[in-house]
Protein backbone atom coordinates (compact mmCIF):
# COMPACT_ATOMS: atom_id res chain seq x y z
CA UNK A 245 0.00 0.00 0.00
CA UNK A 246 1.18 3.56 -0.62
CA UNK A 247 0.80 5.73 2.48
CA UNK A 248 1.15 9.51 2.47
CA UNK A 249 2.20 11.01 5.82
CA UNK A 250 1.36 14.69 6.27
CA UNK A 251 3.98 16.38 8.47
CA UNK A 252 7.60 15.52 9.33
CA UNK A 253 7.69 16.34 13.03
CA UNK A 254 8.29 13.63 15.63
CA UNK A 255 4.89 12.08 14.98
CA UNK A 256 5.17 12.10 11.18
CA UNK A 257 8.71 10.70 11.14
CA UNK A 258 7.99 7.88 13.62
CA UNK A 259 4.78 7.03 11.70
CA UNK A 260 6.81 6.84 8.47
CA UNK A 261 9.47 4.62 10.08
CA UNK A 262 6.96 2.10 11.44
CA UNK A 263 4.82 2.16 8.27
CA UNK A 264 7.92 1.27 6.27
CA UNK A 265 8.64 -1.52 8.78
CA UNK A 266 5.18 -2.88 7.93
CA UNK A 267 6.23 -3.00 4.26
CA UNK A 268 4.37 0.04 2.88
CA UNK A 269 5.60 2.55 0.31
CA UNK A 270 5.75 5.80 2.26
CA UNK A 271 5.85 9.45 1.17
CA UNK A 272 6.19 12.20 3.78
CA UNK A 273 5.25 15.81 2.94
CA UNK A 274 6.35 18.84 4.97
CA UNK A 275 6.50 22.58 4.37
CA UNK A 276 9.90 22.95 6.05
CA UNK A 277 13.27 22.17 4.40
CA UNK A 278 14.20 19.75 7.24
CA UNK A 279 12.29 17.42 9.51
CA UNK A 280 11.49 18.48 13.09
CA UNK A 281 11.75 22.16 12.25
CA UNK A 282 8.61 23.25 14.13
CA UNK A 283 7.36 22.04 17.54
CA UNK A 284 9.75 19.07 17.57
CA UNK A 285 12.76 21.39 17.17
CA UNK A 286 13.86 22.34 20.71
CA UNK A 287 11.52 20.80 23.26
CA UNK A 288 12.32 19.87 26.86
CA UNK A 289 13.85 16.55 25.85
CA UNK A 290 12.06 14.43 28.46
CA UNK A 291 10.78 10.91 27.86
CA UNK A 292 8.54 11.25 30.87
CA UNK A 293 5.99 8.54 31.53
CA UNK A 294 5.90 10.03 35.03
CA UNK A 295 4.68 13.38 33.71
CA UNK A 296 1.19 11.96 33.31
CA UNK A 297 -0.91 14.42 35.27
CA UNK A 298 -2.87 16.40 32.69
CA UNK A 299 -3.19 20.18 32.81
CA UNK A 300 -6.92 19.57 33.25
CA UNK A 301 -7.23 18.34 36.85
CA UNK A 302 -9.42 19.25 39.83
CA UNK A 303 -7.01 22.00 40.99
CA UNK A 304 -6.65 23.64 37.57
CA UNK A 305 -9.71 25.97 37.30
CA UNK A 306 -8.74 27.94 40.43
CA UNK A 307 -5.07 28.18 39.44
CA UNK A 308 -5.98 29.35 35.93
CA UNK A 309 -8.18 32.11 37.32
CA UNK A 310 -5.32 33.27 39.58
CA UNK A 311 -2.91 33.26 36.63
CA UNK A 312 -5.19 35.17 34.18
CA UNK A 313 -3.33 38.24 32.89
CA UNK A 314 -0.03 37.35 34.65
CA UNK A 315 2.78 37.63 32.11
CA UNK A 316 4.96 35.00 33.78
CA UNK A 317 2.20 32.51 34.68
CA UNK A 318 3.10 28.86 33.96
CA UNK A 319 -0.20 28.38 32.08
CA UNK A 320 -1.80 31.49 30.64
CA UNK A 321 -5.09 31.80 28.75
CA UNK A 322 -5.03 34.98 26.69
CA UNK A 323 -8.72 35.26 25.99
CA UNK A 324 -9.40 36.13 22.33
CA UNK A 325 -12.39 36.51 20.07
CA UNK A 326 -11.70 33.00 18.83
CA UNK A 327 -14.48 30.43 18.91
CA UNK A 328 -12.02 27.51 18.75
CA UNK A 329 -10.22 28.79 21.85
CA UNK A 330 -13.46 29.16 23.84
CA UNK A 331 -14.77 25.73 22.81
CA UNK A 332 -11.41 24.22 23.76
CA UNK A 333 -11.61 25.98 27.13
CA UNK A 334 -15.10 24.61 27.82
CA UNK A 335 -14.06 21.03 27.04
CA UNK A 336 -10.95 21.61 29.21
CA UNK A 337 -13.19 22.49 32.18
CA UNK A 338 -15.19 19.29 31.60
CA UNK A 339 -11.94 17.31 31.79
CA UNK A 340 -11.12 18.72 35.26
CA UNK A 341 -13.36 16.36 37.27
CA UNK A 342 -11.59 13.72 39.41
CA UNK A 343 -13.07 10.89 37.31
CA UNK A 344 -11.95 12.38 33.97
CA UNK A 345 -8.51 13.17 35.41
CA UNK A 346 -8.06 9.55 36.55
CA UNK A 347 -9.24 8.28 33.16
CA UNK A 348 -6.83 10.59 31.31
CA UNK A 349 -3.88 9.64 33.54
CA UNK A 350 -4.59 5.97 32.75
CA UNK A 351 -4.48 6.67 29.00
CA UNK A 352 -1.33 8.80 29.24
CA UNK A 353 0.60 6.30 31.40
CA UNK A 354 -0.43 3.34 29.27
CA UNK A 355 0.68 4.96 26.00
CA UNK A 356 3.76 6.43 27.69
CA UNK A 357 5.05 3.11 29.03
CA UNK A 358 4.49 1.40 25.68
CA UNK A 359 6.13 4.29 23.87
CA UNK A 360 9.23 4.31 26.08
CA UNK A 361 9.62 0.54 25.53
CA UNK A 362 9.18 1.05 21.77
CA UNK A 363 11.83 3.79 21.76
CA UNK A 364 14.27 1.52 23.61
CA UNK A 365 13.61 -1.27 21.09
CA UNK A 366 14.09 1.17 18.19
CA UNK A 367 17.41 2.22 19.73
CA UNK A 368 18.53 -1.41 19.90
CA UNK A 369 17.39 -2.04 16.30
CA UNK A 370 18.97 1.04 14.73
CA UNK A 371 21.81 2.10 17.06
CA UNK A 372 20.48 5.66 16.75
CA UNK A 373 22.17 8.29 19.00
CA UNK A 374 20.64 11.60 20.03
CA UNK A 375 22.36 12.73 23.28
CA UNK A 376 20.12 10.33 25.16
CA UNK A 377 20.42 9.77 28.90
CA UNK A 378 18.82 6.94 30.84
CA UNK A 379 19.24 8.36 34.35
CA UNK A 380 15.58 8.85 35.15
CA UNK A 381 13.52 11.97 35.84
CA UNK A 382 13.50 13.72 39.19
CA UNK A 383 10.51 15.99 39.90
CA UNK A 384 11.24 18.41 42.74
CA UNK A 385 8.87 20.54 44.80
CA UNK A 386 9.57 23.75 46.68
CA UNK A 387 6.04 24.08 48.07
CA UNK A 388 5.04 21.59 50.82
CA UNK A 389 1.39 21.88 49.73
CA UNK A 390 2.20 21.00 46.09
CA UNK A 391 4.41 18.13 47.28
CA UNK A 392 1.50 16.84 49.37
CA UNK A 393 -0.87 17.20 46.40
CA UNK A 394 1.53 15.18 44.23
CA UNK A 395 1.25 12.04 46.41
CA UNK A 396 -2.11 10.83 45.09
CA UNK A 397 -1.27 11.12 41.34
CA UNK A 398 2.13 9.50 42.04
CA UNK A 399 0.36 6.62 43.77
CA UNK A 400 -2.06 6.23 40.85
CA UNK A 401 0.89 6.15 38.45
CA UNK A 402 2.56 3.42 40.55
CA UNK A 403 -0.67 1.42 40.47
CA UNK A 404 -0.59 1.76 36.68
CA UNK A 405 2.95 0.43 36.52
CA UNK A 406 4.95 3.67 36.34
CA UNK A 407 7.34 3.44 39.29
CA UNK A 408 7.30 7.09 40.41
CA UNK A 409 8.84 6.95 43.89
CA UNK A 410 8.32 9.65 46.53
CA UNK A 411 11.72 10.67 47.95
CA UNK A 412 13.10 13.16 50.49
CA UNK A 413 15.01 16.34 49.68
CA UNK A 414 18.26 14.67 50.80
CA UNK A 415 17.68 11.69 48.52
CA UNK A 416 17.00 14.13 45.67
CA UNK A 417 20.40 15.77 46.20
CA UNK A 418 22.06 12.34 46.34
CA UNK A 419 20.54 11.47 42.94
CA UNK A 420 21.37 14.87 41.43
CA UNK A 421 24.23 16.56 43.38
CA UNK A 422 23.84 19.76 41.32
CA UNK A 423 20.66 20.40 43.35
CA UNK A 424 22.78 21.02 46.47
CA UNK A 425 22.52 24.83 46.12
CA UNK A 426 18.74 24.56 46.22
CA UNK A 427 18.64 21.99 49.08
CA UNK A 428 17.09 24.37 51.63
CA UNK A 429 14.23 25.25 49.31
CA UNK A 430 13.26 21.64 48.57
CA UNK A 431 10.10 20.25 50.21
CA UNK A 432 10.52 16.83 48.59
CA UNK A 433 10.67 15.08 45.24
CA UNK A 434 9.61 12.11 43.18
CA UNK A 435 11.96 10.00 41.10
CA UNK A 436 11.20 7.72 38.16
CA UNK A 437 14.36 5.77 37.36
CA UNK A 438 13.04 4.29 34.07
CA UNK A 439 12.34 7.68 32.46
CA UNK A 440 14.83 9.14 30.00
CA UNK A 441 15.80 12.24 28.06
CA UNK A 442 17.37 13.15 24.73
CA UNK A 443 17.42 15.59 21.83
CA UNK A 444 14.15 15.13 19.94
CA UNK A 445 15.27 17.05 16.84
CA UNK A 446 18.45 15.01 16.54
CA UNK A 447 16.46 11.81 17.01
CA UNK A 448 13.95 12.76 14.30
CA UNK A 449 16.64 13.77 11.80
CA UNK A 450 18.66 10.60 12.44
CA UNK A 451 15.50 8.56 11.93
CA UNK A 452 14.83 10.37 8.64
CA UNK A 453 18.23 9.15 7.42
CA UNK A 454 17.31 5.57 8.33
CA UNK A 455 13.90 5.96 6.63
CA UNK A 456 15.50 7.35 3.46
CA UNK A 457 17.92 4.42 3.39
CA UNK A 458 14.87 2.13 3.56
CA UNK A 459 13.24 3.91 0.61
CA UNK A 460 10.89 6.40 2.31
CA UNK A 461 10.47 9.52 0.16
CA UNK A 462 10.47 12.96 1.80
CA UNK A 463 8.86 15.82 -0.13
CA UNK A 464 10.29 18.71 1.89
CA UNK A 465 9.54 22.42 1.33
CA UNK A 466 6.07 21.41 0.13
CA UNK A 467 3.12 23.23 1.69
CA UNK A 468 -0.03 21.14 1.93
CA UNK A 469 -3.05 23.20 0.97
CA UNK A 470 -5.91 20.65 0.95
CA UNK A 471 -7.05 17.07 1.30
CA UNK A 472 -9.63 16.24 -1.37
CA UNK A 473 -12.46 13.80 -0.76
CA UNK A 474 -14.08 11.97 -3.68
CA UNK A 475 -16.84 9.40 -3.16
CA UNK A 476 -16.43 9.15 0.60
CA UNK A 477 -12.65 8.74 0.81
CA UNK A 478 -9.53 10.84 0.29
CA UNK A 479 -8.52 10.99 -3.36
CA UNK A 480 -5.37 13.12 -3.11
CA UNK A 481 -3.41 15.77 -1.21
CA UNK A 482 -2.76 19.15 -2.80
CA UNK A 483 0.54 20.87 -2.15
CA UNK A 484 2.75 23.59 -3.58
CA UNK A 485 6.53 23.28 -3.76
CA UNK A 486 9.06 25.98 -2.82
CA UNK A 487 8.64 27.63 -6.22
CA UNK A 488 4.87 27.67 -6.00
CA UNK A 489 4.28 24.74 -8.39
CA UNK A 490 1.03 22.95 -7.68
CA UNK A 491 1.07 19.16 -7.14
CA UNK A 492 -1.35 16.36 -6.37
CA UNK A 493 0.00 13.48 -4.31
CA UNK A 494 -2.02 10.27 -4.32
CA UNK A 495 -1.89 7.32 -1.95
CA UNK A 496 -4.04 4.48 -0.70
CA UNK A 497 -3.99 5.87 2.85
CA UNK A 498 -3.17 9.22 4.48
CA UNK A 499 -1.89 9.94 8.01
CA UNK A 500 -2.36 13.47 9.34
CA UNK A 501 0.55 14.40 11.68
CA UNK A 502 0.67 18.17 11.27
CA UNK A 503 0.80 19.11 14.95
CA UNK A 504 -1.27 22.18 15.83
CA UNK A 505 -2.06 22.76 12.15
CA UNK A 506 -3.89 19.41 11.85
CA UNK A 507 -7.38 20.72 12.73
CA UNK A 508 -7.21 23.42 10.05
CA UNK A 509 -6.52 20.85 7.32
CA UNK A 510 -9.31 18.41 8.21
CA UNK A 511 -11.98 20.95 9.15
CA UNK A 512 -13.20 21.38 5.52
CA UNK A 513 -13.82 17.59 5.50
CA UNK A 514 -16.25 17.99 8.41
CA UNK A 515 -13.80 16.62 10.99
CA UNK A 516 -13.37 18.86 14.01
CA UNK A 517 -10.31 18.08 16.11
CA UNK A 518 -10.20 19.64 19.61
CA UNK A 519 -6.58 20.76 19.23
CA UNK A 520 -5.42 24.26 20.12
CA UNK A 521 -1.84 25.61 20.02
CA UNK A 522 -0.23 26.06 23.46
CA UNK A 523 2.91 28.12 23.05
CA UNK A 524 5.90 27.03 25.11
CA UNK A 525 9.43 28.34 25.52
CA UNK A 526 12.81 26.73 25.67
CA UNK A 527 16.27 28.03 26.43
CA UNK A 528 19.45 26.21 25.42
CA UNK A 529 22.59 27.16 27.32
CA UNK A 530 26.12 25.79 26.82
CA UNK A 531 27.55 24.10 29.94
CA UNK A 532 30.18 26.33 31.61
CA UNK A 533 31.06 24.18 34.66
CA UNK A 534 30.33 20.48 34.47
CA UNK A 535 30.45 20.00 38.26
CA UNK A 536 27.63 22.51 38.77
CA UNK A 537 25.46 21.37 35.86
CA UNK A 538 22.69 18.78 36.23
CA UNK A 539 22.99 15.36 34.59
CA UNK A 540 19.65 13.87 35.55
CA UNK A 541 16.57 15.24 33.80
CA UNK A 542 14.58 17.39 36.24
CA UNK A 543 11.13 18.92 36.61
CA UNK A 544 10.75 22.06 38.69
CA UNK A 545 7.18 21.96 39.95
CA UNK A 546 6.97 25.57 41.12
CA UNK A 547 8.02 27.11 37.81
CA UNK A 548 6.63 24.24 35.67
CA UNK A 549 9.99 23.94 33.92
CA UNK A 550 11.82 20.84 32.73
CA UNK A 551 15.61 20.59 32.60
CA UNK A 552 17.49 18.17 30.37
CA UNK A 553 21.17 17.67 29.74
CA UNK A 554 21.82 17.28 26.00
CA UNK A 555 25.54 16.58 25.62
CA UNK A 556 27.31 19.83 26.51
CA UNK A 557 24.09 21.85 26.50
CA UNK A 558 21.46 22.54 29.14
CA UNK A 559 17.92 22.60 27.78
CA UNK A 560 15.25 24.21 29.92
CA UNK A 561 11.66 24.35 28.71
CA UNK A 562 8.18 25.12 29.88
CA UNK A 563 5.33 27.58 30.28
CA UNK A 564 2.17 27.49 28.20
CA UNK A 565 0.25 30.31 26.63
CA UNK A 566 -3.02 29.78 24.76
CA UNK A 567 -3.02 32.67 22.33
CA UNK A 568 -3.64 31.37 18.81
CA UNK A 569 -0.78 30.65 16.42
CA UNK A 570 1.47 33.49 17.63
CA UNK A 571 5.10 32.32 18.18
CA UNK A 572 6.60 35.63 19.36
CA UNK A 573 9.31 35.51 22.03
CA UNK A 574 8.19 37.34 25.15
CA UNK A 575 11.28 38.77 26.88
CA UNK A 576 9.68 38.62 30.34
CA UNK A 577 9.23 34.87 29.99
CA UNK A 578 12.73 34.30 28.56
CA UNK A 579 14.38 36.27 31.37
CA UNK A 580 12.29 34.50 34.03
CA UNK A 581 13.57 31.12 32.80
CA UNK A 582 17.23 32.23 32.76
CA UNK A 583 16.88 33.73 36.26
CA UNK A 584 15.49 30.45 37.55
CA UNK A 585 18.35 28.41 36.01
CA UNK A 586 20.94 30.75 37.51
CA UNK A 587 19.26 30.60 40.94
CA UNK A 588 19.12 26.79 41.01
CA UNK A 589 22.46 26.02 39.34
CA UNK A 590 24.72 29.07 39.76
CA UNK A 591 27.67 29.01 37.35
CA UNK A 592 26.49 25.83 35.58
CA UNK A 593 25.84 27.44 32.19
CA UNK A 594 26.95 30.43 30.16
CA UNK A 595 23.71 32.42 30.03
CA UNK A 596 25.26 35.08 27.76
CA UNK A 597 25.07 32.44 24.99
CA UNK A 598 21.49 31.39 25.71
CA UNK A 599 19.38 30.52 22.67
CA UNK A 600 15.67 31.14 22.99
CA UNK A 601 12.90 29.35 21.12
CA UNK A 602 9.13 28.99 21.12
CA UNK A 603 7.00 26.14 19.82
CA UNK A 604 3.28 25.44 19.58
CA UNK A 605 2.21 22.29 21.42
CA UNK A 606 -0.75 20.65 19.69
CA UNK A 607 -2.84 20.51 22.87
CA UNK A 608 -6.08 18.61 23.42
CA UNK A 609 -8.20 19.58 26.46
CA UNK A 610 -7.51 16.18 28.07
CA UNK A 611 -3.78 15.95 27.16
CA UNK A 612 -4.67 12.63 25.48
CA UNK A 613 -3.59 12.52 21.82
CA UNK A 614 -5.84 11.57 18.90
CA UNK A 615 -4.52 8.43 17.22
CA UNK A 616 -6.51 6.20 14.92
CA UNK A 617 -9.22 6.31 12.28
CA UNK A 618 -11.26 9.27 11.11
CA UNK A 619 -14.77 9.08 9.63
CA UNK A 620 -13.17 8.61 6.18
CA UNK A 621 -11.93 5.04 5.64
CA UNK A 622 -8.48 5.91 4.26
CA UNK A 623 -7.76 8.94 6.48
CA UNK A 624 -5.90 8.36 9.76
CA UNK A 625 -4.90 10.71 12.57
CA UNK A 626 -1.74 10.84 14.68
CA UNK A 627 -1.84 14.24 16.31
CA UNK A 628 -2.72 16.32 19.38
CA UNK A 629 0.19 15.12 21.52
CA UNK A 630 0.47 18.40 23.47
CA UNK A 631 3.07 18.34 26.24
CA UNK A 632 4.11 14.72 25.60
CA UNK A 633 4.75 14.34 21.87
CA UNK A 634 8.35 13.21 22.36
CA UNK A 635 7.39 10.74 25.11
CA UNK A 636 4.53 9.32 23.04
CA UNK A 637 6.11 9.51 19.56
CA UNK A 638 7.39 5.95 19.11
CA UNK A 639 4.33 4.27 20.64
CA UNK A 640 1.97 6.44 18.57
CA UNK A 641 3.96 5.89 15.37
CA UNK A 642 4.03 2.13 15.82
CA UNK A 643 0.32 2.02 16.75
CA UNK A 644 -0.84 4.05 13.74
CA UNK A 645 1.30 1.89 11.45
CA UNK A 646 -0.41 -1.21 12.83
CA UNK A 647 -3.89 0.34 12.52
CA UNK A 648 -3.25 1.40 8.90
CA UNK A 649 -2.02 -2.16 8.22
CA UNK A 650 -5.21 -3.68 9.64
CA UNK A 651 -3.42 -5.01 12.74
CA UNK A 652 -4.52 -4.49 16.34
CA UNK A 653 -2.40 -2.00 18.31
CA UNK A 654 -0.24 -3.54 21.04
CA UNK A 655 -1.33 -1.18 23.81
CA UNK A 656 -4.61 -0.61 25.64
CA UNK A 657 -5.47 2.96 24.70
CA UNK A 658 -8.64 4.71 23.51
CA UNK A 659 -7.68 4.83 19.84
CA UNK A 660 -9.99 6.94 17.69
CA UNK A 661 -12.54 4.90 15.76
CA UNK A 662 -11.58 1.59 17.46
CA UNK A 663 -12.57 -0.67 20.33
CA UNK A 664 -9.70 -0.81 22.82
CA UNK A 665 -8.29 -4.09 24.17
CA UNK A 666 -9.89 -3.35 27.53
CA UNK A 667 -13.26 -3.43 25.81
CA UNK A 668 -13.97 0.27 26.23
CA UNK A 669 -15.55 1.65 23.08
CA UNK A 670 -13.32 4.40 21.84
CA UNK A 671 -14.38 6.57 18.99
CA UNK A 672 -13.92 10.13 17.87
CA UNK A 673 -15.19 12.25 20.72
CA UNK A 674 -18.53 13.92 19.93
CA UNK A 675 -16.83 17.31 19.75
CA UNK A 676 -14.57 15.98 17.01
CA UNK A 677 -17.32 14.84 14.68
CA UNK A 678 -18.23 17.17 11.93
CA UNK A 679 -21.76 18.03 10.84
Ligand SMILES: Cc1cc2nc3c(=O)[nH]c(=O)nc-3n(C[C@H](O)[C@H](O)[C@H](O)COP(=O)(O)OP(=O)(O)OC[C@H]3O[C@@H](n4cnc5c(N)ncnc54)[C@H](O)[C@@H]3O)c2cc1C
Pocket residue numbers: 250251252253254255256273274275276279280281282283284285286287288289290291292466467468469501502503504505523524525526550561562602603604605606627628629630631632633634635636
Ligand atom coordinates in the same frame (compact mmCIF):
# COMPACT_ATOMS: atom_id res chain seq x y z
C1 LIG B 1 8.45 24.24 25.08
C2 LIG B 1 8.09 22.81 24.81
C3 LIG B 1 8.64 21.81 25.59
C4 LIG B 1 8.29 20.47 25.35
N1 LIG B 1 8.88 19.50 26.09
C5 LIG B 1 8.55 18.20 25.88
C6 LIG B 1 9.19 17.17 26.64
O1 LIG B 1 10.08 17.41 27.43
N2 LIG B 1 8.77 15.89 26.43
C7 LIG B 1 7.77 15.57 25.54
O2 LIG B 1 7.40 14.41 25.45
N3 LIG B 1 7.21 16.53 24.77
C8 LIG B 1 7.56 17.83 24.92
N4 LIG B 1 6.98 18.82 24.17
C9 LIG B 1 5.92 18.45 23.23
C10 LIG B 1 6.45 17.93 21.89
O3 LIG B 1 7.56 18.70 21.47
C11 LIG B 1 5.33 18.01 20.84
O4 LIG B 1 4.18 17.32 21.32
C12 LIG B 1 5.75 17.38 19.53
O5 LIG B 1 6.91 18.01 19.05
C13 LIG B 1 4.65 17.48 18.49
O6 LIG B 1 5.12 16.85 17.33
P1 LIG B 1 4.24 16.84 16.01
O7 LIG B 1 4.95 15.98 15.05
O8 LIG B 1 2.82 16.52 16.34
O9 LIG B 1 4.23 18.37 15.56
P2 LIG B 1 5.36 19.21 14.81
O10 LIG B 1 6.70 18.89 15.31
O11 LIG B 1 4.93 20.64 14.85
O12 LIG B 1 5.27 18.66 13.33
C14 LIG B 1 4.23 19.03 12.46
C15 LIG B 1 4.84 19.17 11.09
O13 LIG B 1 3.79 19.49 10.16
C16 LIG B 1 4.30 20.41 9.26
N5 LIG B 1 3.20 21.17 8.67
C17 LIG B 1 2.27 21.89 9.34
N6 LIG B 1 1.42 22.46 8.45
C18 LIG B 1 1.84 22.08 7.22
C19 LIG B 1 1.37 22.34 5.90
N7 LIG B 1 0.30 23.10 5.64
N8 LIG B 1 2.05 21.79 4.87
C20 LIG B 1 3.14 20.99 5.08
N9 LIG B 1 3.61 20.72 6.30
C21 LIG B 1 2.97 21.26 7.36
C22 LIG B 1 5.26 21.28 10.05
O14 LIG B 1 6.25 21.88 9.22
C23 LIG B 1 5.85 20.29 11.03
O15 LIG B 1 7.11 19.79 10.60
C24 LIG B 1 7.33 20.15 24.34
C25 LIG B 1 6.81 21.16 23.54
C26 LIG B 1 7.18 22.49 23.76
C27 LIG B 1 6.62 23.56 22.88
